[in-house]
Amino acid sequence: MCGIVGYIGPRDATPIVLNGLKRLEYRGYDSAGLAVLQNSHIEVRRDAGKLARLSALVNEAPVHGHVGIGHTRWATHGAPSARNAHPHLGMTGNVVVVHNGIVENFLELRAELSAEGVVFKSDTDTEVIVHLVERYLATDTALPEAVRRALLLLKGAHGVVVLSSKEPDKIVAARIGNAGGVVVGFGEGEMFVASDMPAILEHTRQMVFLESRQMAVITSQGLEVQTLEGKAVQYEIHSVAWDPVAAEKGEYRHFMQKEIHEQVRSLTDTIAGRVDFEEGRIRLPELNLTPELAQRIRKIVITACGTASHAGMVGKVLIERIARLPVEVDIASEFRYRDPIVDHDTVVLAISQSGETADTLAAMEEARRKGAILWANVNVIGSQAMRVADGYISMQTGPEIGVASTKAYTAPLVDLYMLAVLLADLRGVLDEQTRRRLVNDLRLVPDLAGRCLDREAEVEKVARALVNTRHCLYLGRGINMPTAYEGALKLKEISYIHAEGYPAGEMKHGPIALIDKDMPVVVIALRDPWYEKMFSQIEQAKARGGTVVALATDGDSLIATKADHVVWLPETPWMLSPAIAVIPLQMLAYHIAALRGLDVDQPRNLAKSVTVE
Numbered sequence: 001m002c003g004i005v006g007y008i009g010p011r012d013a014t015p016i017v018l019n020g021l022k023r024l025e026y027r028g029y030d031s032a033g034l035a036v037l038q039n040s041h042i043e044v045r046r047d048a049g050k051l052a053r054l055s056a057l058v059n060e061a062p063v064h065g066h067v068g069i070g071h072t073r074w075a076t077h078g079a080p081s082a083r084n085a086h087p088h089l090g091m092t093g094n095v096v097v098v099h100n101g102i103v104e105n106f107l108e109l110r111a112e113l114s115a116e117g118v119v120f121k122s123d124t125d126t127e128v129i130v131h132l133v134e135r136y137l138a139t140d141t142a143l144p145e146a147v148r149r150a151l152l153l154l155k156g157a158h159g160v161v162v163l164s165s166k167e168p169d170k171i172v173a174a175r176i177g178n179a180g181g182v183v184v185g186f187g188e189g190e191m192f193v194a195s196d197m198p199a200i201l202e203h204t205r206q207m208v209f210l211e212s213r214q215m216a217v218i219t220s221q222g223l224e225v226q227t228l229e230g231k232a233v234q235y236e237i238h239s240v241a242w243d244p245v246a247a248e249k250g251e252y253r254h255f256m257q258k259e260i261h262e263q264v265r266s267l268t269d270t271i272a273g274r275v276d277f278e279e280g281r282i283r284l285p286e287l288n289l290t291p292e293l294a295q296r297i298r299k300i301v302i303t304a305c306g307t308a309s310h311a312g313m314v315g316k317v318l319i320e321r322i323a324r325l326p327v328e329v330d331i332a333s334e335f336r337y338r339d340p341i342v343d344h345d346t347v348v349l350a351i352s353q354s355g356e357t358a359d360t361l362a363a364m365e366e367a368r369r370k371g372a373i374l375w376a377n378v379n380v381i382g383s384q385a386m387r388v389a390d391g392y393i394s395m396q397t398g399p400e401i402g403v404a405s406t407k408a409y410t411a412p413l414v415d416l417y418m419l420a421v422l423l424a425d426l427r428g429v430l431d432e433q434t435r436r437r438l439v440n441d442l443r444l445v446p447d448l449a450g451r452c453l454d455r456e457a458e459v460e461k462v463a464r465a466l467v468n469t470r471h472c473l474y475l476g477r478g479i480n481m482p483t484a485y486e487g488a489l490k491l492k493e494i495s496y497i498h499a500e501g502y503p504a505g506e507m508k509h510g511p512i513a514l515i516d517k518d519m520p521v522v523v524i525a526l527r528d529p530w531y532e533k534m535f536s537q538i539e540q541a542k543a544r545g546g547t548v549v550a551l552a553t554d555g556d557s558l559i560a561t562k563a564d565h566v567v568w569l570p571e572t573p574w575m576l577s578p579a580i581a582v583i584p585l586q587m588l589a590y591h592i593a594a595l596r597g598l599d600v601d602q603p604r605n606l607a608k609s610v611t612v613e
């Protein structure tokens with residue numbers, strides 16, 4: 001996952017930036033770089049590979065100065081290489097930028113800038129930012145104003161840090177949405193900036209966390225914060241605890257809350273390097289999926305446990321719909337005892353955050369014994385599931401500490417979507433226009449997730465209304481039926497409230513008998529192909545005196561008149577909606593459990609990795 005560090009003050013910036021990047025190394029990255037202001041001139045060192053490579057470059061050609069910024073990059077647009085690594089210099093060589101996030105409208109902006117005569121030197125989306133800043137600097141605008149105007153043109157979620165040799169006394173940093181945070185640290189006559197606290201914690205515990213759409217102008221003596229609309233902001237300085245675990249939690253009360261908020265970043269990283277937006281194609285090289293193999297596959301069996309199995313259920317809808325391949329979903333603990341029908345033309349795809357779940361590994365073993373092609377979608381690199389598979393897709397979420405899985409649920413949803421598109425492409429069942437549209441829609445995901453996160457206060461209000469409930473029913477249909485299962489699982493495991501997810505169409509076959517005023521019903525009723533059916537569920541629940549919490553698409557005024565509580569979601573392409581719709585349900589479960597004063601991160605009787613059968 002991308003990381004940012006910056007320093008301004010009397011000391012040499014280079015070692016401070018390098019050390020800060022080192023502290024972010026655990027997040028994973030494929031290239032690294034830094035820019036330091038040396039004698040009024042910006043010096044950049046960057047390359048693909050690990051920080052040892054960057055340190056070697058700095059040793060070969062040393063660079064010293066009192067202002068510097070650095071970056072570790074997970075490739076999104078363009079391969080990991082020296083030319084695509086951050087920082088990115090503008091045409092004048094006077095401005096340099098590091099960036100986390102995806103510039104959703106970069107193709108449009110790049111075309112516009114090219115028409116103005118800009119020559120691009122990388123394949124990245126980030127490079128448009130530095131050229132936009134230079135566009136405004138050329139009209140005698142000061143750096144903060146030029147950055148502000150440039151940022152107003154970007155779509156998506158971003159963390160951005162900018163340096164100019166013409167204004168060497170400042171660093172400008174901004175946060176838009178939730179592509180990771182931007183934290184500014186106070187020292188004695190020196191200041192720090194980073195995407196994550198651990199990067200600067202050895203220097204300071206006095207921190208300011210930028211909110212979305214805020215920009216900081218940082219000098220060695222302090223900072224000024226303004227909104228992107230140019231309004232001055234009074235900021236609050238937080239004194240953070242020294243304890244490294246608490247520090248890792250950052251501004252959040254629990255790891256689960258932090259991990260819910262990390263999803264903009266993890267979803268950005270999930271599509272990073274796997275999507276060629278220009279060609280409209282998907283690349284999943286570790287899967288070892290050749291066109292011949294794609295043609296040969298007759299069936300896919302997805303096997304997993306718990307939350308991962310819910311991801312598999314969404315995968316079934318996606319792969320069947322997009323790639324026209326039959327998919328079965330099998331709970332891993334059932335699979336091996338059922339004498340499953342799989343052969344060498346069947347793919348068995350195991351989904352597992354830990355890659356060490358005993359039942360999932362046993363299912364993989366059984367599949368191997370029967371000669372199936374074995375794939376894994378795992379988070380923990382080097383885990384057993386990854387090692388035994390013939391091919392894998394790694395979830396790009398970084399470590400997940402909260403026992404209840406959140407970011408390791410949404411990542412596989414997007415992985416499975418990409419897999420479906422890739423399979424369809426290789427099997428020749430997708431016309432170019434549809435393929436391009438499906439690929440293009442991926443650009444929207446991180447920002448849509450961020451827009452849900454921005455509405456946490458609304459979800460918390462609903463949590464307050466439900467905090468004393470003893471039961472809860474979750475209803476969904478079609479691609480969001482598994483979202484209902486997952487919402488219910490989250491609630492039961494951390495709040496100990498009895499919750500059930502149900503396919504909405506099954507209501508009339510039994511569960512409807514349960515509905516009364518003491519049984520709240522969470523209904524996922526988005527503007528998708530199942531909308532009308534879901535709307536009628538709301539009416540039926542209301543007719544029986546139930547309290548309805550509806551998940552609805554922005555602007556659906558009809559639902560607002562029917563449901564007791566509405567949690568609004570931004571309009572989302574329906575095939576990607578499970579990754580977005582589950583976020584408010586994660587937040588709902590989280591806030592109910594937190595309000596009940598429970599141990600959210602380590603719920604009773606549960607383990608993060610279930611290595612026993």
Ligand code: F6R
Pocket residue numbers: 305306307308309351352353354355356357360403404405406489490493608609610
């Ligand atoms: C629920 C949860 C569990 C896991 C399940 C599988 O929040 O975390 O249901 O999803 O134990 O674990 P992995 O994905 O590690 O195989």
